[in-house]
Amino acid sequence: NGKKWLATLALTVGVGLLVSACGSGGQQASGGGSGSAAGDSKVYVVGTDAAYPPFEKMEADKITGFDIDVVQAVADAAGIKIEVKNTGWDPLFDGIDKGNVDLGISAVTITDERKQKYDFSDPYFEANQLILLPEDSTVAKLADLKGKKIGVQSATTGEQVVKKAFGDTYEGIKGYDDTPSAVDDFFIGRVDAVVADNAVLQDYAKKMKDKKFKLIKDDSFEVEHYGIIVKKGNADLLNKINQGMKTIKENGKLKEINDKYFGQ
Numbered sequence: 346n347g348k349k350w351l352a353t354l355a356l357t358v359g360v361g362l363l364v365s366a367c368g369s370g371g372q373q374a375s376g377g378g379s380g381s382a383a384g385d386s387k388v389y390v391v392g393t394d395a396a397y398p399p400f401e402k403m404e405a406d407k408i409t410g411f412d413i414d415v416v417q418a419v420a421d422a423a424g425i426k427i428e429v430k431n432t433g434w435d436p437l438f439d440g441i442d443k444g445n446v447d448l449g450i451s452a453v454t455i456t457d458e459r460k461q462k463y464d465f466s467d468p469y470f471e472a473n474q475l476i477l478l479p480e481d482s483t484v485a486k487l488a489d490l491k492g493k494k495i496g497v498q499s500a501t502t503g504e505q506v507v508k509k510a511f512g513d514t515y516e517g518i519k520g521y522d523d524t525p526s527a528v529d530d531f532f533i534g535r536v537d538a539v540v541a542d543n544a545v546l547q548d549y550a551k552k553m554k555d556k557k558f559k560l561i562k563d564d565s566f567e568v569e570h571y572g573i574i575v576k577k578g579n580a581d582l583l584n585k586i587n588q589g590m591k592t593i594k595e596n597g598k599l600k601e602i603n604d605k606y607f608g609q
């Protein structure tokens with residue numbers, strides 16, 4: 346706990362006082378800054394599904410994680426103010442559609458389908474899907490799960506790869522609003538496997554050393570890249586984000602955040 350406090354303190358000092366604004370799920374007015382014409386005084390609302398450690402999670406009433414550090418560093422480098430809200434996954438996209446969320450960071454994979462509806466920043470993280478299985482499972486590839494129950498977070502790339510393999514109407518697929526619920530169901534035997542992002546499942550593996558399970562990769566799983574999303578056509582905000590992203594890639598800040606969460 347002492348360590349946690351230290352980390353929190355270091356983070357606060359490190360990224361500046363703005364971070365104090367990203368407190369709880371936040372009931373503050375959205376569409377912030379509308380009272381002023383000066384672009385820089387606007388507070389941009391960032392949406393995230395804070396149930397996806399190590400990328401985003403609730404820690405007491407604070408939202409923390411890799412993505413939160415990244416978006417704060419990007420905002421600092423771009424000279425914009427942000428407020429992070431725990432919107433959940435589907436409402437994040439709805440919020441951007443409706444305009445009460447300005448940008449989203451939530452380990453969102455850049456896909457062609459999503460690019461039709463949203464604009465993505467330059468990528469900031471590389472990922473792929475993995476399959477979570479009981480340690481003694483004979484399943485060696487995705488196809489071996491045919492007929493079995495597979496847990497996924499709904500409307501994610503994990504769901505996509507399962508549907509691609511078994512069809513859109515596969516009855517074995519069980520969709521959850523968030524990934525921890527799928528993993529919980531796996532550990533009590535309600536689903537035979539979970540398909541989700543590698544770093545998230547690996548984070549579970551680290552934390553649940555006492556449980557017997559394994560992670561495997563299927564050859565069909567492609568390389569994915571995470572990006573920050575904005576409403577389609579919001580070029581002004583996207584340019585600021587990309588400029589900030591470029592800066593933190595060049596000045597080592599992104600690597601520093603990477604090392605903090607994933608080691609060298």
Ligand code: ARG
Pocket residue numbers: 393394395396397401434451452453454455498500501502503523524542
């Ligand atoms: N990378 C996957 C996708 O974009 C899963 C992301 C889920 N993120 C979250 N915070 N729940 O579909």
